[in-house]
Amino acid sequence: MHIVVCIKQVPDSAQIRIHPVTNTIMRQGVPAIINPFDLFSLEEALRLKDKVGARVTVLTMGPPMAETSLRKALSLGADDAVLLTDRKFAGSDTLATSYALTSAIQKLAEEDPVDIVFCGKQTVDGDTAQVGPGIATRLGFEQLTYITKIEDLNTASKEIVVQRRSEGGVQVLKTKLPCMITMLEGTNTIRFGKMDDLFRAARYELKTWSRDFTGAEEGRVGLKGSPTVVSKVFVPKPRAEKAKMIEAASDTPDAMAAAAIDAIFAAQPKLADDLLARAAAGL
Amino acid sequence: MSEPSKPQGRKFQLPEHLKVYKNVWVIVEQERGIVHSVSLELLGEARKLADKLGVEVGAVVLGAESPDLNRICGDAISYGADIVYKVTDPALADYRTDPYCRVMTEVVNTHKPEIVLLGATTLGRDLAGAIATTLATGLTADCTELDIYADNRSLAATRPTFGGTLLCTIQTLAYRPQMATVRPRVMAMPERDDARTGRVVEIQPDLREEDIVTKVLNFIADREQNEAQLAFADIIVSAGKGLGKVENMKLVFDLARVLGAEVGVTRPLVQAGWATNDRQVGQTGKTVRPKLYIAAGISGAIQHRVGMEKSDLILAINTDPNATIFDFAHLGLVGDALKILPALTDAFGRRLSVNRMAG
Numbered sequence: 302m303h304i305v306v307c308i309k310q311v312p313d314s315a316q317i318r319i320h321p322v323t324n325t326i327m328r329q330g331v332p333a334i335i336n337p338f339d340l341f342s343l344e345e346a347l348r349l350k351d352k353v354g355a356r357v358t359v360l361t362m363g364p365p366m367a368e369t370s371l372r373k374a375l376s377l378g379a380d381d382a383v384l385l386t387d388r389k390f391a392g393s394d395t396l397a398t399s400y401a402l403t404s405a406i407q408k409l410a411e412e413d414p415v416d417i418v419f420c421g422k423q424t425v426d427g428d429t430a431q432v433g434p435g436i437a438t439r440l441g442f443e444q445l446t447y448i449t450k451i452e453d454l455n456t457a458s459k460e461i462v463v464q465r466r467s468e469g470g471v472q473v474l475k476t477k478l479p480c481m482i483t484m485l486e487g488t489n490t491i492r493f494g495k496m497d498d499l500f501r502a503a504r505y506e507l508k509t510w511s512r513d514f515t516g517a518e519e520g521r522v523g524l525k526g527s528p529t530v531v532s533k534v535f536v537p538k539p540r541a542e543k544a545k546m547i548e549a550a551s552d553t554p555d556a557m558a559a560a561a562i563d564a565i566f567a568a569q570p571k572l573a574d575d576l577l578a579r580a581a582a583g584l
Numbered sequence: 585m586s587e588p589s590k591p592q593g594r595k596f597q598l599p600e601h602l603k604v605y606k607n608v609w610v611i612v613e614q615e616r617g618i619v620h621s622v623s624l625e626l627l628g629e630a631r632k633l634a635d636k637l638g639v640e641v642g643a644v645v646l647g648a649e650s651p652d653l654n655r656i657c658g659d660a661i662s663y664g665a666d667i668v669y670k671v672t673d674p675a676l677a678d679y680r681t682d683p684y685c686r687v688m689t690e691v692v693n694t695h696k697p698e699i700v701l702l703g704a705t706t707l708g709r710d711l712a713g714a715i716a717t718t719l720a721t722g723l724t725a726d727c728t729e730l731d732i733y734a735d736n737r738s739l740a741a742t743r744p745t746f747g748g749t750l751l752c753t754i755q756t757l758a759y760r761p762q763m764a765t766v767r768p769r770v771m772a773m774p775e776r777d778d779a780r781t782g783r784v785v786e787i788q789p790d791l792r793e794e795d796i797v798t799k800v801l802n803f804i805a806d807r808e809q810n811e812a813q814l815a816f817a818d819i820i821v822s823a824g825k826g827l828g829k830v831e832n833m834k835l836v837f838d839l840a841r842v843l844g845a846e847v848g849v850t851r852p853l854v855q856a857g858w859a860t861n862d863r864q865v866g867q868t869g870k871t872v873r874p875k876l877y878i879a880a881g882i883s884g885a886i887q888h889r890v891g892m893e894k895s896d897l898i899l900a901i902n903t904d905p906n907a908t909i910f911d912f913a914h915l916g917l918v919g920d921a922l923k924i925l926p927a928l929t930d931a932f933g934r935r936l937s938v939n940r941m942a943g
Contacts, residue, residue, distance in 0.1 A: 399717065428744075428868065429725040434681070434713025443798050444681040446710045462801065467679065467706050469615055473802035474680075487861070528722030528759040534745065534752040537886060544900060544909075544916030557919050558927035561899060562935065564915050565876065569897050572875050575818070579844060580936035 302355035302456060304346045305406055306379065306419045307436070308339040310363050310370040311426040335370045338421035340491040341484040345451065346419050347378045347492065353456050355416075356380050358409060362390060362401055368507060375502035376494040382505065383409065387512040389519060394527035395427070399435025404517035405510060406440065416459070418442060418481045430483075437481035445474065446483045596736050598758050605760035607667075608634040609642040609697040611688065612660055613707050615679060616803075617652030621773065622703030624663045626766060628774025629730055630701055631664035633739070636732045640666040642697055646684060648677035661782035663774055668784045669695065675791040678800040679707050685714040687789045692719060697761050699739050701730075704765035712765050722756030723763040726867070728770055728890050738762065744867045744890050751886070769815050769871040770894075814846050814863065819876045822848035822865055822892070823858075826881020826902060826921055830858045835925040836880060842932045848872065850888045866891035878928075880921040884909030901925075 312331045335343075346357050359374040361367050362385040371382035385405045393401060406415055418440070420433035430446075437444035449471065450464040459478040464471050466485050494502075512522060520526060549560040566573040608630040613620040623643075630641045643660035647653045649672040657668045669691060675683050688711065692700065700715075702708035704726050716723035724741040728751070731740040738755055739762040745752040756762040814820065821840045823833060833847075840847045848865040849858065865872055866888040877895035882888060884900070884907055892898070893912055900913035901921045910916045917924065 395713075395723065396716065396720065425868070427725075429713075429723075430709045431713040431716065431723055431725060434710060435717045437681075438685065438714045438717040444710065444714060445798075446681075447706045465706075467615065467803075468613075468620060469618065470803055470805040472678070472800055473804070474798055475801050476798040528720070528756050529724060529754050530757060531745075531752050532740070532755050534750050537751050537889070543911055544898075544913040546910075546916045546918065552919075554919070554923040554927035555931065557917060557924055558931040561901075561915070561917050561924070561928060562931055565897065565899060568914065569875060572819075572897070575875075576843065576932075576936060 302349070302353060302417070303409075303413045303415050304349060304355045304357045304417045304419065305409060305415050306339070306343050306346045306357060306359045306374070307402055307421070307432070308343065308359055308361050308370055308374060309336045309421070309424050309426075310334070310361060310367040311336045311424055333366065333369060335373055336421050336424045336426075338423055338425065338483075338486055340421075341486055341488055342419035342421055342482065343374060343377065343379070344489045344491045345448075345482070345484050346417070348489070349417070349451070349454060350378070353454060356413065358383060360385065360402065360405055360409070362386070362393075362398060362405070365509075371507060372502045372505070375505050376499045377492060378494065378498050381508070383508045383510055385510050385515065387522075389512045389523050392524035392527060393522055394529045395429050395431040395435060396528055397522050397526035399432045399439060400526060401512070401515070401517050401522050402432065403436050403439040404512075404515035406436065408510065408515045414479075416478045416480075417461075418479075420481065420483050422447065422483045422485060433481055433483045440479070440481070443476045443478075443480040445476065445480055447485050448482050449485050449488050451482075596738060596755075596757060598760070602758060602760045605696045605698040607639045607642050607695075607697045608637065608699040609644060609692075609701065609761070610660075610665070611700065611702045611708070611711065612643050612645045612656065613703050613705060614645065614647055614653070614656050615707070616805075617650065617656075619656050619659060620703055620705060620707075620768070622705060622708070622766065622768040624659070625768070625771040625773050626701045626703060627660060627664040629766070629771045630699075631774065633699060633730060633732055634666075637698075637737060639698070642667045642669060642695070644669045644671060644688070644691060646671045646676050646687065648672060648674050657784055659776075661780050662776045662778050664780070666782045668782060669787055670784050671787045671789060673789050673791045675793050675796055676789075678803065679711075680796065680798050680800065681710055681714055682798060683791055683796050684711050685718060687791070688715050689718040690789065691787060692761060698737075700761045700763045702763070702765050704767040708765050712763060716763050719761070719763075721759040721761060721763060722754075723765070724754045724756075725765050727764045727766050730764060730766070739764065744886060751890075767871050769873055772873075772894075814848055814865065814870045814872055817846035817872065817874050819843050819845035819878075820848045820865070820872055820874045820892075820895075821845050821878045821880065822850070822882060823853060823880050824850045824882030824888070825852050826883070827853075828881075828922065830856075832922055833858055835922065835929070839878070839925050839929045839932070842929050842936070843876075845876075845878075848877075848892075850882055850885070879909055879913065880925055882909055883907050884912065
């Protein structure tokens with residue numbers, strides 16, 4: 302079994318701030334982390350490794366500094382790590398990104414066929430959830446998104462049974478490897494690394510691959526290979542009118558509450574009627 | 585938001601073979617005879633885009649032949665579609681990526697819509713990511729606003745970016761169709777109009793079950809929903825970090841009980857473990873549009889704002905008179921939510937019970 306886990310190094314979005322004067326993003330000092338959604342998929346891959354035996358390769362596309370995330374994944378128990386990095390990839394949208402990652406997975410498969418690709422459900426910086434399906438479609442792998450549980454994996458028959466979250470319930474699906482899986486958040490908890498793996502991760506010689514190496518066509522990556530463009534980035538305008546500040550008769554909480562309720566009912570008389578009718582009905 | 589600014593660059597010039605792409609489509613999401621409300625919301629949005637472009641609205645309804653499916657085709661017309669592409673095959677009874685993707689790719693390539701919209705649900709996101717790849721075109725996820733650039737007729741898809749700290753407008757260059765997903769409740773539900781008429785195009789794809797690798801063994805429908813029903817609540821009382829500590833969540837639940845309201849929270853509270861993620865309002869949580877939204881101790885980060893700014897009436901309570909939330913709330917109260925929440929609970933309780941006695 303060969304499992305590839307695609308991860309992305311992202312800025313810790315909880316710590317991004319906007320410059321109050323220039324309205325630009327202040328990236329300085331924002332720590333980089335493994336996209337939190339990827340950790341559920343990485344943990345599931347490591348559990349399969351523990352259970353049935355597998356080689357787990359982590360793959361990321363990004364700038365050289367994304368090495369940090371790969372070493373972190375190695376310290377948690379991944380066997381190998383590939384950093385796909387090339388200036389030509391800069392500006393890739395999801396279509397171009399899934400193409401580039403697919404070229405690297407195909408390169409990995411030349412040496413050791415890939416049975417399962419895990420991706421994060423989505424990233425916290427892009428929030429698109431499009432790269433996983435893009436990879437599955439390009440590879441012709443069965444696509445299993447929003448998986449809550451891997452019920453069974455038979456390595457001999459190459460069959461896998463999973464539970465998938467859908468809008469009105471849970472689908473139990475049976476399919477064959479190779480497949481691409483994205484795990485739903487909260488389905489497991491990422492392990493603590495072992496000391497041995499920590500040392501191995503520090504010494505590990507990363508595979509650093511370029512576009513030339515994977516054979517990705519130049520016209521299909523980066524800005525050139527991206528159908529979408531960001532035409533503008535902006536801070537949302539405040540509403541034309543700011544909030545009407547409620548003036549209370551005094552500073553006591555009771556006076557403020559009374560004034561607030563008067564203001565609500567004045568603005569939404571129908572809401573007042575609804576609430577009163579509800580109360581009268583004893584609901 | 586104002587008219588989108590003028591796009592530049594020659595790559596927007598459509599080559600001849602892409603100029604034939606016409607009409608605005610919605611892929612209608614139905615599972616087991618039930619239409620997801622987001623599909624109807626999208627039909628309303630598609631109608632607006634199509635009217636700007638002077639083209640028709642197409643609805644694609646996929647499934648196994650059934651009376652339910654025919655009813656759904658009729659609903660699609662009542663909610664704004666001019667043409668319904670009714671795609672039926674026993675293999676389409678349950679959603680599976682592979683047959684749905686194959687069929688949709690073929691239907692799009694045959695009928696050539698210029699815009700294709702899907703709900704940002706588990707089905708919509710799964711399918712959109714797959715068909716944007718087979719069609720090799722642009723896809724913008726989780727849009728909060730859709731518009732048309734008047735000069736080149738292309739789609740301006742606006743969505744939050746950088747974890748919901750900023751908004752960006754995304755365009756698809758010389759590729760068609762232009763695809764976008766939109767989350768439930770972001771767009772308004774259109775009025776149903778049973779007088780509307782439209783035509784139904786029947787499509788029977790050539791699918792064979794033995795060619796489909798993935799099998800559905802079982803479907804476990806969600807039982808009585810234990811989860812918070814935020815998306816459709818009339819009143820929501822929401823808490824942010826300003827509440828200080830988890831024990832104070834009780835104040836929010838107390839007020840919600842008196843009002844028959846649901847409780848919402850911001851992302852940091854979910855991350856801190858104060859509430860489960862089914863209560864999260866915002867870009868990575870739920871989008872809501874209640875009649876009344878009470879925001880207690882919420883600063884108003886864009887991540888949260890995009891999930892609730894379409895509420896009919898927003899009352900913000902915050903100690904900081906300069907908090908961002910006062911920029912987009914309708915009513916503001918500067919004060920300590922920890923003191924005002926219990927006072928509101930008491931006052932609402934009194935007013936509503938007085939009426940009950942009188943009535």
